[in-house]
Amino acid sequence: MSEQLLPRPILQAENICVQFGEFHALSGMSLRMNPNSIHALIGPNGAGKTSFFNAISGIRPPNSGTVTFDGRIVTKMPAHERVHQGMARSFQVTNIFPTLTVAENIRLAVQARHRREGWVFWRSPAVRRDILEEAQLIMERIGIASRAGMPAGELSHGGQRSLEIGMALGGRPKLICLDEPLAGMGIDDVQATKELILGLKADTSVLLIEHNMSVVLSISDRVTVMVQGKKVAEDAPTAIRKNEAVMAAYLGSQA
């Protein structure tokens, strides 16, 4: 496909460099991500995947390079401002309010978006009903509506990761960055979360760091492979499976 026929990328990172002292964690990393797609970032431990997430989400902006999100350069924009622009991120460690119920966690996430849009809590009972309804729809979508009244900290590990995705959805993001969403999950939770992630691309885009290769290769539209802070391959999963450089650098070590 020629450049002109490609859709405008939801995310474009160009020549990203990140240094910790003398150490180069990322050396000219680039990535172009299509909207409404699942794009996986894989590579061995220490390849720089989390550093790349930190660079694009503003947790630790790059030393050099450019990050463009939804047509706007955000390289130096603070992380919270990127959230306002529609970029959501989940972390390796779950990031929920454990003593609040599942429903309250989701409702807070939806409410935070409304507040950004200028909603005034005490003047808007009708909008409040909207919020409750939206929170209910999200809970159904992520498969935890039956546990709405449970303290979030009592959910299984898989349930907590789903809740985190639900909270991200409360912000109606254009892009969700998921850092190892399947880590530590049992087989049933893996299957449910895989289906949940697949369903996300109907209305958002997903950038995914994940070590579970069979899931990555079955749900992703594109896969970028990183080794030692650089991209070594980027292709469709079927081509990545056969890529000899990838096998040598990464998949071979797992075979």
Ligand SMILES: Nc1ncnc2c1ncn2[C@@H]1O[C@H](COP(=O)(O)OP(=O)(O)OP(=O)(O)O)[C@@H](O)[C@H]1O
């Ligand atoms: N704050 C930091 N200070 C110094 N070095 C760091 C820092 N953060 C990361 N690194 C180093 O940068 C390199 C890339 O780390 P990063 O966590 O980005 O890799 P990764 O691909 O996400 O690894 P993993 O799969 O194990 O999570 C590693 O060598 C790591 O030790």
